[in-house]
Amino acid sequence: MSRIGKKPISIPSGVTVAVKDSIVTVKGQKGELNQKINSDIKFEIKESEVILERASDSKEDKSRHGLYRSLIANMITGVNEGYKLDLELVGVGFKATVSNNVLELHLGYSHPIVFGLPSEVKAIAITEKGKNPIVTLESIDKQLVGQVAAKIRSLRKVEPYKGKGVRFVGEQIRRKQGKTAAK
Numbered sequence: 001m002s003r004i005g006k007k008p009i010s011i012p013s014g015v016t017v018a019v020k021d022s023i024v025t026v027k028g029q030k031g032e033l034n035q036k037i038n039s040d041i042k043f044e045i046k047e048s049e050v051i052l053e054r055a056s057d058s059k060e061d062k063s064r065h066g067l068y069r070s071l072i073a074n075m076i077t078g079v080n081e082g083y084k085l086d087l088e089l090v091g092v093g094f095k096a097t098v099s100n101n102v103l104e105l106h107l108g109y110s111h112p113i114v115f116g117l118p119s120e121v122k123a124i125a126i127t128e129k130g131k132n133p134i135v136t137l138e139s140i141d142k143q144l145v146g147q148v149a150a151k152i153r154s155l156r157k158v159e160p161y162k163g164k165g166v167r168f169v170g171e172q173i174r175r176k177q178g179k180t181a182a183k
Contacts, residue, residue, distance in 0.1 A: 005065030009050040009073045012080050017050055017072075019043050024072055028079025031140045035075060037068050050076075078140040085149045088171075089133045091156075091164040096125040096133045103135065107156040107166070115155070121148050134169065 011017055015028040024035045024043065037043065040061050042053040052069050054061040077083075089096055095106040103115040103123050117123055121144060124136045135152070139145040149168075158165035160176040167173065 003066075005052055005054070005062075005069045007069065009069065009076060011045075011048045011050060011076060015076055015080050017045055017076070019045070024075070026072070026075040026079050028076070028140075030079050030082050033075045033079055033141060035068075035071055038064050041065060041068050074142045078142055082138060082140050083142045083145050085137045085145055086169040087135045087137070087149060087152055088167055088169050089135070089156075090158070090167060094133060094164075095127065096135050098123045098125045098135075103152070105152070105155065108164070113155055115152065117148065118144060120144055 015026065018025045018027075022037055022039055024037055026033050026035075040055045041064055042055065044051045044053070050072060052065060052072070054065040089105070089107065091108055093106060093108060097104045101117045101119065101121075101123070103117055103125070105113040105115060107113060120141055121137055121139045124138075125133060126136065127133045137145050137149055137152075139148075153166045153168075156165045158167050158173050160174060161178050163173050163175060
């Protein structure tokens with residue numbers, strides 16, 4: 001069996017999980033998420049646990065078993081606690097502002113970049129004097145917040161010589177030495 005798929009998912013108090021026509025609905029204090037699951041995966045709710053079982057030992061069913069278990073566990077965590085990612089803008093003159101769910105970034109180009117955020121993602125831009133600006137993304141959907149963060153990072157990739165660009169807070173960048181002085 002799949003090591004991940006066979007683990008039961010505990011349901012915290014205040015979270016409800018329901019299945020109807022191969023669609024799993026998870027409701028919690030922060031919101032509601034839906035996920036369509038394959039009909040080959042059997043879904044059981046026992047007391048305060050969710051257990052997933054697969055119909056056969058085919059390669060596809062084995063891979064889906066762990067996948068759906070992880071997706072449902074992420075949904076339960078999302079509606080209960082939520083997900084948060086911090087991005088750091090490293091570079092001279094790099095700025096970020098948020099207004100009406102629109103993120104405006106100044107990343108060293110000749111024009112500002114206007115990035116429309118999905119309605120499920122909330123952003124906060126923090127700029128302190130002497131420190132790099134930080135953009136905090138929050139959502140109940142782990143996939144969506146990760147995808148938005150990856151899209152923002154792709155607007156200005158971190159370059160290896162000076163380390164300028166958009167990165168996650170605490171991310172280690174592999175730096176290159178550059179040209180050495182001529183003798």
